[in-house]
Amino acid sequence: MNVDFPLIQILLNxxxxxxxxxVVSYDVACKYNINFERRITHxxxxxxxxxxLQALKSIELTWLVPKFHLAAHIEGCADKYSFNWTKNVGRTCGENVESNWSSLNGLATSVREMGFGSKML
Incomplete structure (x- = not known):
């Protein structure tokens, strides 16, 4: 449910x-999408x-698992949720957002969220 609300807001926009x-690229899209509609309409x-809900049903949602994570899934996932076999996604890997994390780690202490009690002055 933590992912559901922000995803819905993005999709509605x-x-x-x-x-x-x-196209929704998510590490566990193969499991996450199964009960998506039931969860959001509970x-x-x-x-x-x-x-x-009608607005959400008006778009074609394609659920895919990023290439790096797909290797750890069962074979059936690779057939159904692979970027390699999906039309109109090009040669995307679905991992671009995560690819620069290691170079940004040094900034973590200066850009993290801090409340008034924990701010470093």
Whole structure:
């Protein structure tokens, strides 16, 4: 559920902008997408209204697992969730966001979130 709400907000904004097709690259997309609609419409804590759900259903969502993580999945995942076999994604790996983390580690102490009680002056 922690990922559901921000993802829904992003998808709704993409729908408003007119996009018709969205590719979601997530390390565990093969499992995460299985009950996505059921989770976001659960009667005890629905995350979307019926109008928002219709808007989400108007786009084609493609769920893929990034190449680096796909190697650790079962063979069936590779067939269904691979960037290599998916139309219209080019030669993308789905890992670009993570590729520069090691070079940014040195900045971590100066850009982290800090409350008033823990700020370093």
């Amino acid at each position: 993409l729908v408003k902008s007119g996009l018709k097709r969205v 009667c005890d804590w629905p995350l979307v209204t019926s109008i928002e």
